[in-house]
Amino acid sequence: MHTFHHAYIDGRFVPVQGTTVLHSVNPATEEPLGHTTLANRDDARQAIAAAKRAQALLGRSSKAERIDMLQQLEAAVLAHADQIRDVTIEEYGGPLARAQWVSQYASQCFARTAELLRGYDFSRRVGDSLVRMEPVGVAALIAPWNSVAGTVCSKLASAIAAGCASVIKPSELSPWQTEVTAQALHAAGLPGGVFNILLGRGEDVGDELVTHPDVARISFTGSTPTGQAIVRAAAGTIKRVGLGLTGKCAAIVLDDADLPQAIEQALACAFMNNGQACVAGTRLLVPAHRLTEVLALVQRQVAALRVGDPRDAETAIGPLASRAQYERIQHYIRRGLEQGATLVAGGEGRPEGLAKGYFVRPTVFAHVHNGMDIAREEIFGPVLSILSYADDADAIALANDSAYGLQAYVFSRNRDRALAVAERLDAGAVLINRTLPDPLAPFGGMKQSGLGRESGLFGLESFLEPKAIVGA
Numbered sequence: 001m002h003t004f005h006h007a008y009i010d011g012r013f014v015p016v017q018g019t020t021v022l023h024s025v026n027p028a029t030e031e032p033l034g035h036t037t038l039a040n041r042d043d044a045r046q047a048i049a050a051a052k053r054a055q056a057l058l059g060r061s062s063k064a065e066r067i068d069m070l071q072q073l074e075a076a077v078l079a080h081a082d083q084i085r086d087v088t089i090e091e092y093g094g095p096l097a098r099a100q101w102v103s104q105y106a107s108q109c110f111a112r113t114a115e116l117l118r119g120y121d122f123s124r125r126v127g128d129s130l131v132r133m134e135p136v137g138v139a140a141l142i143a144p145w146n147s148v149a150g151t152v153c154s155k156l157a158s159a160i161a162a163g164c165a166s167v168i169k170p171s172e173l174s175p176w177q178t179e180v181t182a183q184a185l186h187a188a189g190l191p192g193g194v195f196n197i198l199l200g201r202g203e204d205v206g207d208e209l210v211t212h213p214d215v216a217r218i219s220f221t222g223s224t225p226t227g228q229a230i231v232r233a234a235a236g237t238i239k240r241v242g243l244g245l246t247g248k249c250a251a252i253v254l255d256d257a258d259l260p261q262a263i264e265q266a267l268a269c270a271f272m273n274n275g276q277a278c279v280a281g282t283r284l285l286v287p288a289h290r291l292t293e294v295l296a297l298v299q300r301q302v303a304a305l306r307v308g309d310p311r312d313a314e315t316a317i318g319p320l321a322s323r324a325q326y327e328r329i330q331h332y333i334r335r336g337l338e339q340g341a342t343l344v345a346g347g348e349g350r351p352e353g354l355a356k357g358y359f360v361r362p363t364v365f366a367h368v369h370n371g372m373d374i375a376r377e378e379i380f381g382p383v384l385s386i387l388s389y390a391d392d393a394d395a396i397a398l399a400n401d402s403a404y405g406l407q408a409y410v411f412s413r414n415r416d417r418a419l420a421v422a423e424r425l426d427a428g429a430v431l432i433n434r435t436l437p438d439p440l441a442p443f444g445g446m447k448q449s450g451l452g453r454e455s456g457l458f459g460l461e462s463f464l465e466p467k468a469i470v471g472a
């Protein structure tokens with residue numbers, strides 16, 4: 001059992017002043033895992049003050065000093081990779097392969113950003129002016145519960161490269177992952193205040209961060225409704241706001257695709273991270289004349305997916321992160337049935353043989369149309385909706401008929417044709433014949449899936465602001 005009653009402020013773990021205690025359970029066994037005391041607004045103000053002090057030095061640090069910090073962070077996080085992997089399994093229910101990937105990705109964020117920084121020039125000439133790319137100032141980095149170490153390290157790497165001190169607020173629903181990540185980052189030995197970490201609720205700690213005048217930049221990842229609230233709250237002090245939000249991503253199988261392979265990849269996209277991924281390809285668009293073949297493949301391949309103990313290397317889908325998530329998925333499965341979709345695999349309840357834990361059955365609906373809730377709303381679990389289309393133009397129209405536009409997938413044997421489709425999709429990224437993103441590419445959403453981009457050069461520049469010195 002773990003107990004956490006501290007925050008990481010100014011380079012030290014200090015007891016929190018908040019008094020709200022949260023109890024957590026292992027989602028695979030429903031056994032108690034421990035309890036956590038949440039930080040409050042006073043803790044948040046202390047963290048912001050520490051970041052403000054550190055900003056004065058970090059903002060003027062050299063490129064070489066920032067590269068050193070990134071390398072120290074990379075080494076420290078890599079040394080904690082096993083702990084990050086284990087806690088992602090224990091607290092979150094991430095299957096082993098996914099947890100392992102996250103644990104590596106976290107340290108690689110720092111390595112990639114250090115490499116990028118080596119080739120980055122903070123000064124350029126435009127007309128008569130010297131343009132200096134300057135750090136925007138103290139940043140609040142706010143993360144969701146479905147990706148803790150990865151989101152935190154990716155945002156922190158860009159912030160430090162740009163010279164921004166930060167206050168990091170992971171989700172209050174992931175205390176143990178936060179603790180392990182904080183211990184790993186602390187081991188890098190960076191000057192106090194460069195980053196500060198605290199757990200607290202959105203309505204107090206989160207709100208303090210997005211309204212405090214000493215915070216210049218918000219880098220938020222979470223749901224669209226919270227993103228909307230943040231934009232409103234941050235307007236009072238005109239903060240630079242970046243938002244990575246809800247997804248309802250389309251995966252389009254073109255009619256020339258290698259179907260068995262495309263369906264395998266499409267299912268991997270739909271069910272990645274137990275279906276709790278903003279980039280999950282949860283709307284599968286298939287040519288109407290190949291629907292029968294697709295459904296046969298889907299049924300066979302879904303039946304072969306192992307749902308169960310996330311520690312087992314053979315497990316494809318572990319438990320959902322919480323009881324609330326379990327109930328949410330049941331609601332959407334019922335909604336799909338009520339609104340007339342055809343159940344192709346899965347359905348309500350737990351998978352056979354699993355009496356405990358927040359396990360759900362990987363579920364696939366066919367004959368879904370874009371008016372149904374399961375086609376329009378983010379379900380955030382392993383539930384896939386199959387829509388049929390007449391031709392490529394119809395597929396593009398269906399894919400774009402959504403409030404969201406985070407990431408899309410296209411499967412085809414013909415790269416030119418896939419590219420032509422990709423160019424017409426309203427999505428921040430389109431992956432052709434692959435399920436893993438390019439970590440150097442800009443990451444973010446169009447429409448209500450977000451504002452601004454993270455990762456690589458675009459991530460770095462999102463923490464910088466151009467200053468023109470005219471006549472220099």
Ligand code: NAD
Nearest residue numbers: 143144145170171202206207222223226244245246247278
């Ligand atoms: P959420 O919006 O409920 O919470 C995200 C974070 O915001 C948490 O740390 C929460 O405490 C904080 N928060 C809540 N209210 C706040 C407020 N008023 N001010 C400041 N902070 C506040 O999201 P969640 O349930 O933790 O995560 C799931 C959602 O995140 C899904 O919609 C998913 O698609 C999205 N997501 C998006 C991306 C992306 O890059 N686009 C990546 C992962 C998850």
